[in-house]
Amino acid sequence: MSHGAETEQQRLAALARYAVLDTLPERAFDRVTHLAARLFGAPIALISLVDQDRQWFKACLGLDTRQTDRSLSFCAHAILGDGVMVIPDARQDPRFAGNALVTGEPFIRFYAGAPLVTPDGFKLGSLCVIDPQPRAAFSAEDQAALTDLAGMVVSELELRFTKRELETEAQGRAQMVSFLRETQAVNEALLGVSTLTQLDLPPQDTAAFAIELVAQAAQVNWAALAAVEAGGSSALNMWNVTPAGQAFSDLMPRALPPGEGIVWSVAQGVEARYEQQYAALPGASEAVVQAGAQAIAWLPLGTYGGQAFVMIFAVLRPEARWSARQRELFEAAANVMRQAMSMREITRQAEASARTDLLTGLGNxxxxxxxxxxxxxxxxxxxxxxxxxxxxxxxxxxxxxxxxxxxxxxxxxxxxxxxxxxxxxxxxxxxxxxxxxxxxxxxxxxxxxxxxxxxxxxxxxxxxxxxxxxxxxxxxxxxxxxxxxxxxxxxxxxxxx
Missing domain, CATH: 3.30.70.270 (Reverse transcriptase/Diguanylate cyclase domain)
Structure with a gap:
């Protein structure tokens, strides 16, 4: 990638996207510099991020400062190349012989820096090791190891970015909950669902507990969680919110025919479906109608682990209709659950990527x-x-x-x-x-x-x-x-x- 003015602005924008400059030290990054220092026997190891007018150190082992002018930065040169930049003796290199970091503290002689390359190709800075003593060589194996460690730094930055994005989404959910505080029951239910998503529970368990909370707040008679497998099977977990719901449960099968019914169509999409008069539907189950089903709602919760989840609510009272408040509660709870499932999947993938060697698929x-x-x-x-x-x-x-x-x-x-x-x-x-x-x-x-x-x-x-x-x-x-x-x-x- 070229380094013209436009590209440099894009690189700086990519750096800003990670929101990492001027943040506190973090153990994950400090561990990389300690590992690099031990691996290469260097007294100084840095994670350097090259800003517009300075280089700032996210992790700094062996130096007392957190930043220097960009004009003094070795790493600003390292990001111009495609591989590891190795300087055996800075005093013999015309680019750096007069550099204040060479003629004065920390008296840099040897330098090796691997660029921190983002997935979209921008070089944010470098992971470097420094020695006040010159070195004759830095082998290809050493360069490969330093490059691998630089990749670990980028993976940590990506994971950190993903977590920050998810925190932003969580804040959005909190604002949504606040907006929908129309009644105490709705408020408590949505807060309960939001709290559930923060717990370390399997997504299916989180959805099950959330459905119980919402069913109580919405005053329905019956609720269920359908899990639709990609291979064709579908299972129902049911809750009888009122005694009338028991008769309804007795008529409902625990498994649904593959590819048939409203559950399947809702599971394949993103739109909820509300029926105000179930008995008027073509093909409505006579047994379900006889059990007293009036209004039924199906809401998709998204996909996790190869399963598509749908939450279902039913009201058995005569002449019952879905109110605007009930719909708002259902939609809000379903939205929180969809975001939670998406967050779990994104986090799982990010954590797996940060621990995986891309070439072999083995752990790194x-x-x-x-x-x-x-x-x-x-x-x-x-x-x-x-x-x-x-x-x-x-x-x-x-x-x-x-x-x-x-x-x-x-x-x-x-x-x-x-x-x-x-x-x-x-x-x-x-x-x-x-x-x-x-x-x-x-x-x-x-x-x-x-x-x-x-x-x-x-x-x-x-x-x-x-x-x-x-x-x-x-x-x-x-x-x-x-x-x-x-x-x-x-x-x-x-x-x-």
Whole structure:
């Protein structure tokens, strides 16, 4: 993407969209800088966001300031490129030799920065590591790892943005509830429904409790929640709000014929349906009419987990009609529930994306660190051998395919209770409970066989195994030991890459 004046304005607008500048420190971002500092042995690690006239640090390890002028910013240069910007010795680089951050505190010599690239391609800043001592090199593997960590930062920004959007929606729901305070009963019901959506309950349970609240406030005789499966089945959970509702429930089936009836048509759309005289409907059930059904309402609640939900209310009193107040209550409650279901789905997808390596579909380094409290067992750190040769001879697209096939094979061959992660460029981690009975070796061998079948006959894998403590123990030693044994294995045989 070019960096003309118009594009820079678009980049600044993208940065503003995240509403992150001048916010307080957050643990999720601080963890990334601490991890980067440990991984690369750097005393300074920063998450730098490049604003119009300054660079501001969302996370700042090793510096006492939270911002500097953009004219002094190394990261302002890093966002102009497409990859990691590496400066072995800033005093030898004419762009930075006279920079006040080089000639004075913090006396920058070595710098490596990976751009923070949004899903729509804008570079907000960089994740960088800094050393007051020059370094001769920063390997391709190091650059790949720094890029992965930068991707974790962007995932955190996306998750933070999504949560902020959902909070805005929640505020909108609160305003809607306030607007509809016509009676105390309606007010209490809507507040109850809104409160339910904030609880950590499965969406179907939330809907069930909400329907009970609304049914009481609307003074109906009977209510139900229909769950329509994509495969064709439909089930009803029913509540008898009054004794008259019991006879009505006795006549209603627990399962509905696939693809038939008003429930199915409402479930496929977004519009509610109100019938003031059910008996006058063509094809109305004679048994339901005899039970006294007068007015029936069907309202769609949206889809979650492959099911479409519809809430149903019925009044059995003679000459009953749906009032404007009842409709307002039904619509308000249904709107809150639809937003809640959508919010749950958006949050689930955002959290899953932030923990997933896009190339292989495995858990990423963040997922590995967050899953550290899995049961005690065995840890294997695995390195794909031959990746550099494939990249050099066949191109990086082929190298990506090698990693993708290897990762998918690890996922497909995962033993019960096990887990696989991609924690770096060509580095994977495997966890399994119990003691090593050869399963880890067979697991890795199966992945190697898969890449051979996929057209990479010279690729292989090295791995080191250590005991995984599980629980809340310090896992750094286990990771270090497995890594050490991995490189011992590499040294014990001729390298294949």
């Amino acid at each position: 380094r963040r997922a590995f660190l967050e899953d550290a409290e899995l049961p005690a067992g065995q840890l294997a750190v695995v390195d794909v051998d031959g990746l550099k040769v494939v990249n050099d001879t066949q191109g990086h697209a082929a190298g990506d395919e090698l990693l993708r096939v290897f990762g998918q094979a690890l996922r497909d061959g995962c033993p019960p209770g096990g887990a696989a992660y991609r924690i770096g460029g060509d580095e994977f981690a495997l966890l399994r409970p119990g003691t090593d009975d050869g399963t880890l070796g067979a697991w890795v061998a199966g992945a190697v066989a898969a890449v051979h079948r996929a057209g990479f006959p010279d690729a292989g894998a090295s791995f080191g195994v250590s005991q995984w403590p599980g629980g809340s123990e310090d896992h750094a030693a286990a990771l270090q030991q497995a890594d050490h044994r991995l490189y011992e294995q590499k040294r014990s045989r001729a390298p294949s890459r």
